[in-house]
Amino acid sequence: MIELQTPRLLLRQWRDEDLADFAALNGDAEVMRHFPVCLDRAQSDALAERIRAHFAQYGYGLWAVERRDGGAFIGFTGLLQLSFTAPFAPAVEIGWRLARAHWGQGLALEAARAARDCAFAELGLAQLVSFTVPANLRSRALMQRLGLRRDEQGDFAHPRLPADHPLSAHVLYRLSRQQWQELQHD
Numbered sequence: 619m620i621e622l623q624t625p626r627l628l629l630r631q632w633r634d635e636d637l638a639d640f641a642a643l644n645g646d647a648e649v650m651r652h653f654p655v656c657l658d659r660a661q662s663d664a665l666a667e668r669i670r671a672h673f674a675q676y677g678y679g680l681w682a683v684e685r686r687d688g689g690a691f692i693g694f695t696g697l698l699q700l701s702f703t704a705p706f707a708p709a710v711e712i713g714w715r716l717a718r719a720h721w722g723q724g725l726a727l728e729a730a731r732a733a734r735d736c737a738f739a740e741l742g743l744a745q746l747v748s749f750t751v752p753a754n755l756r757s758r759a760l761m762q763r764l765g766l767r768r769d770e771q772g773d774f775a776h777p778r779l780p781a782d783h784p785l786s787a788h789v790l791y792r793l794s795r796q797q798w799q800e801l802q803h804d
Contacts, residue, residue, distance in 0.1 A: 619631055619673060619677065620677065620678055620736060620740065621681070622681065622732040622733070622736055623686070623732075624728045624729065624731075624732050625686075625728070626685060626686055626687065626725065626728060627683055627684065627685060627686060627725060627728055627729050627732070628683070628684045628685075628686055629681035629682070629683055629684075629695060629696065629729060629732055629733065630681060630682050630684060631670075631673065631681070631682065632666055632669060632670055632682045633682070635691075636666070636682050636691045637662070637663055637666055639690075639691045639717070640662055640665075640666055640691070640693075640694075641657070641658075641659045641662040641663065642717070643693055643715065643716075643717045644656065644657035644661070644662040644665070644715075645657060645658065645659075645662070646717070646718060648718055649715065649716075649717065649718055652750060652751050652753065652754040652757070652785065653785070654779060654783070654785055669694070672698060672699065676699060678696065678697050678736070678737075678741060679696050679697065679698060680694040680695065680696035680697070680698055680713065681694060681695060681696045681729075681733070682694055683695050683716065683725070683729050685720075685725075692716050692717050692719075692720040692725065693714065693715050693716035693717055693720065694713075694714065694715055695713070695714040695715075695716075695726065695729035695730050695732075695733050696712070696713065696714075696733050697710050697711070697712055697733055697736075697737055697741075697743075697746070698710065698711045698712075698713060699711075700747070702776075702777050702778060703777060704774055704777065705772065705774065706747060706769075706772050706774075706790060706792075709745065709746075709747045710737065710743055710745070710746055710747070711746070711747050711748060711749070712730060712733055712734055712737065712746045712747075712748050712764070712766075713748065714726050714729060714730050714757075714760070716729075721756075726760055727760055727763055727764070730760060730764055731764065734746060734764055734765075734793070734798065735798075738795050738798045738799075742795075743795065744794065744795050745792060745793065745794045745795065746766070746792070746793045747766075747790060747791065747792050747793075748761045748764075748766055748790075748791045749774075749788045749789060749790045749791065750788060750789060751785050751787065751788060751789075752787060752788075752789050758789065758791075761791040762791075764793065765793050765797060765798060765801045766791035766792060766793040767791060767792060767793065767797070768789065768790070768791055769790045769791065769792050770789075772790035772792070773787070773788065773789050773790055774788055774790060775787060775788070776788050
């Protein structure tokens with residue numbers, strides 16, 4: 619299994635001892651503000667199990683993110699095969715979720731850059747997508763800092779939510795391997 623290091627972070631496989639902190643993150647209303655619900659411990663543990671299964675199936679996934687300066691689990695960042703039907707599928711999504719105490723320090727960008735670079739340099743993927751609700755300005759800004767470009771024609775209603783749900787509308791961002799290569803030369 620691939621593990622990644624950055625100057626401040628280790629993107630690694632999940633450990634059982636991560637589960638309590640992961641549940642706290644998933645239960646934080648501010649962290650989950652742009653998601654339909656907070657997760658309880660059982661739902662959070664089930665998500666961690668699905669993440670582990672994704673790694674087993676694809677060899678990559680949503681890595682557990684650990685601070686190298688003390689070993690604290692702070693969330694996840696990584697790559698996920700799209701698991702729902704959408705006009706832009708099949709696709710690999712780049713995503714992240716960090717505990718609020720670690721926001722505003724550039725850690726999400728640092729981790730996401732490592733995942734993005736792995737996607738293209740090591741895994742040879744042709745494209746990455748990322749998406750969120752229009753109001754999630756922090757994630758949208760991170761997508762742009764990673765080099766993803768808004769695809770307004772690709773914006774969509776999330777198929778796992780009712781059409782009239784306030785979080786149904788999603789904006790789509792994309793980054794191709796060629797665009798990533800151009801970023802490497804800038």
